[in-house]
Amino acid sequence: MPVGVRGQVTPPALDDAPPLLRIRPPASRPLKVYAFDPTLGRTLGNVLLTHVPYEPLKPGPVGERFAVIDYDGSAKTFYTPVDLDDPHILMRSGLDPTESDPRFHQQMVYAVASETLERFETALGRRVHWRRTKNPLPPGVPNRLYLYPHAMVQANAFYSPDAHGILFGYFRAAKSDWAQVLPGQTIFTCLSHDIIAHETTHAIVDGIRSYFMEPTNIDVPAFHEAFADVSALFVHFSNKDAVLATLQRTGGRLYSTALTPESGGSVSNPMIQAEIAPDNPLIELARQFGQVSGMHSGLRSALGTPPTPADILTTVEPHARGSILVAAVFDAFFSIYMQQTADLFRTFRAGGGPANPVDLPAPLADQLAQAVRDTAVLFFGVCARALDYCPPVDVTFGDFLRALITADYDLFPSDKYGVREAVMQSFRSRGILPQDAAFFSEGSLRWPELLPGQLPYVRGLVFGDPNGLTRAEQDTDGRVLRQYARTHAKALGLTQSGPISADSFHPMFRTDERGRLRVDMVVELTQKADVLLDSKAPALGSFPMRSGVTLLIAQPLSHAEERGEPWVRYAISKHASPQREAGQRAAYAALGLSSGPARINFGLLHGV
Numbered sequence: 001m002p003v004g005v006r007g008q009v010t011p012p013a014l015d016d017a018p019p020l021l022r023i024r025p026p027a028s029r030p031l032k033v034y035a036f037d038p039t040l041g042r043t044l045g046n047v048l049l050t051h052v053p054y055e056p057l058k059p060g061p062v063g064e065r066f067a068v069i070d071y072d073g074s075a076k077t078f079y080t081p082v083d084l085d086d087p088h089i090l091m092r093s094g095l096d097p098t099e100s101d102p103r104f105h106q107q108m109v110y111a112v113a114s115e116t117l118e119r120f121e122t123a124l125g126r127r128v129h130w131r132r133t134k135n136p137l138p139p140g141v142p143n144r145l146y147l148y149p150h151a152m153v154q155a156n157a158f159y160s161p162d163a164h165g166i167l168f169g170y171f172r173a174a175k176s177d178w179a180q181v182l183p184g185q186t187i188f189t190c191l192s193h194d195i196i197a198h199e200t201t202h203a204i205v206d207g208i209r210s211y212f213m214e215p216t217n218i219d220v221p222a223f224h225e226a227f228a229d230v231s232a233l234f235v236h237f238s239n240k241d242a243v244l245a246t247l248q249r250t251g252g253r254l255y256s257t258a259l260t261p262e263s264g265g266s267v268s269n270p271m272i273q274a275e276i277a278p279d280n281p282l283i284e285l286a287r288q289f290g291q292v293s294g295m296h297s298g299l300r301s302a303l304g305t306p307p308t309p310a311d312i313l314t315t316v317e318p319h320a321r322g323s324i325l326v327a328a329v330f331d332a333f334f335s336i337y338m339q340q341t342a343d344l345f346r347t348f349r350a351g352g353g354p355a356n357p358v359d360l361p362a363p364l365a366d367q368l369a370q371a372v373r374d375t376a377v378l379f380f381g382v383c384a385r386a387l388d389y390c391p392p393v394d395v396t397f398g399d400f401l402r403a404l405i406t407a408d409y410d411l412f413p414s415d416k417y418g419v420r421e422a423v424m425q426s427f428r429s430r431g432i433l434p435q436d437a438a439f440f441s442e443g444s445l446r447w448p449e450l451l452p453g454q455l456p457y458v459r460g461l462v463f464g465d466p467n468g469l470t471r472a473e474q475d476t477d478g479r480v481l482r483q484y485a486r487t488h489a490k491a492l493g494l495t496q497s498g499p500i501s502a503d504s505f506h507p508m509f510r511t512d513e514r515g516r517l518r519v520d521m522v523v524e525l526t527q528k529a530d531v532l533l534d535s536k537a538p539a540l541g542s543f544p545m546r547s548g549v550t551l552l553i554a555q556p557l558s559h560a561e562e563r564g565e566p567w568v569r570y571a572i573s574k575h576a577s578p579q580r581e582a583g584q585r586a587a588y589a590a591l592g593l594s595s596g597p598a599r600i601n602f603g604l605l606h607g608v
Contacts, residue, residue, distance in 0.1 A: 036548065053114065060110075065130075116235075128208060158603045210526070225398065240373070283302040344371075388508065406419050500526070507519065528545070
């Protein structure tokens with residue numbers, strides 16, 4: 001071993017160390033964030049230590065999947081980028097949460113966006129790719145999503161495909177008697193865990209589904225908003241401290257809109273803060289933003305709409321319509337939670353516990369909290385996987401219901417928790433029904449599963465590995481799928497008169513309830529026809545009328561020394577029809593479209 005200055009022994013460089021002595025990089029990086037937003041301070045587990053996948057980071061932070069660009073469009077200045085690999089920051093698990101330091105804002109958006117992406121990739125069993133609307137990247141250049149913490153002085157935050165990123169605004173709060181902020185205080189949307197997760201989900205859905213950004217019917221923008229809300233809200237139920245505190249102050253009824261006051265009882269005219277019953281933060285979305293926007297609580301709620309079937313027939317505004325879908329999902333979630341914990345409550349009451357407890361014993365609260373987190377992981381996984389079981393175009397709430405039922409059945413056919421029945425009943429009670437099912441039963445709502453050989457085999461398809469497909473494998477699969485679609489267009493419900501696009505194809509690696517690895521490839525095949533907005537006035541232009549099919553293609557199991565041919569397990573189609581054409585024409589006319597495809601503008605949709 002070499003000798004250094006003053007006779008000290010100099011350790012060898014890491015690269016010179018024997019392989020068994022080298023220290024591997026950690027699997028995750030701990031970072032501090034607000035679990036909700038600054039309004040809750042340090043109460044209810046609001047200062048959260050989240051763990052995101054580890055990667056070396058450049059100041060920004062800039063990694064493989066995200067790049068934080070902190071340019072203030074109003075002040076026309078760049079803020080100093082945070083270096084999360086700085087030893088002083090690494091040792092303390094990131095900067096402490098604060099509203100006053102832009103570097104923490106950068107840390108917050110990176111951490112929550114990374115956490116959201118990891119949750120989706122875990123549930124989907126595959127890597128998510130960001131949508132690129134402009135020129136493709138040169139080989140070797142990472143496809144990053146850009147995050148702008150202080151993009152504009154505006155009460156808004158939105159995902160922009162054109163900017164290939166998420167723009168967060170900041171603004172001054174007006175005077176409000178109920179908002180937990182100072183009059184004139186600066187509100188940063190980049191400090192709301194819910195807003196970051198919501199906008200990242202928009203980017204993820206756009207990356208997964210090529211044409212879900214085209215508002216071809218009133219459900220499409222509402223679905224985008226609802227799905228992003230569902231994603232953000234389910235994160236709340238993974239926060240152990242917040243769940244435990246809320247269980248204690250709701251007597252185990254997590255769906256309650258208010259918590260028990262700290263004084264322990266309800267008071268009609270509270271005199272001190274401890275007698276005030278605060279709102280339940282677990283079922284609220286974007287508390288601070290909602291309060292300063294003139295609401296008494298969060299921007300939206302997990303149970304914001306009652307089970308009224310007629311509402312779906314008259315509600316058009318995307319957020320209000322999306323709230324119906326959100327409430328249906330969380331109605332089913334809370335129903336399953338109550339079913340799973342019913343025996344715990346029975347035991348508690350048999351031992352002398354009150355029927356409507358105010359305080360819960362710590363062992364009971366711990367068991368309830370574990371049930372909450374397990375149920376939340378289960379439900380989020382079903383919702384995320386359902387994206388792969390939707391038709392590739394013109395999605396409706398009814399399509400999503402069928403996708404939920406099929407996605408859960410495909411991996412967990414026994415349904416030992418009763419998820420599918422709970423989902424069916426909560427959707428039915430809010431008037432969300434599929435248009436093309438013969439009966440309202442699980443068997444009728446599931447997309448039909450095909451037998452091997454029922455559709456022609458997809459010969460030559462390469463499934464790659466869990467890290468995705470190489471560029472050469474992508475080229476091979478693209479050729480195979482386009483040729484397959486042209487050759488078997490009629491069997492797939494497509495026409496042979498126009499070109500067929502293989503818009504996306506991704507291998508999925510998932511484990512079913514028996515612990516077996518399931519390998520499938522999800523494929524989008526679409527066709528487009530240009531249709532006049534008004535056949536009597538061609539000058540008004542046209543719109544793209546798309547049809548298509550989502551294929552789930554199974555990698556065959558090997559027998560002895562041979563492997564069978566890949567076969568189509570599901571073919572989930574959306575065919576062209578006079579009804580769809582009329583509905584889509586009306587949707588584009590309502591948007592004032594002059595010509596060409598329209599895309600959801602989240603900047604306008606999210607503005608207040």
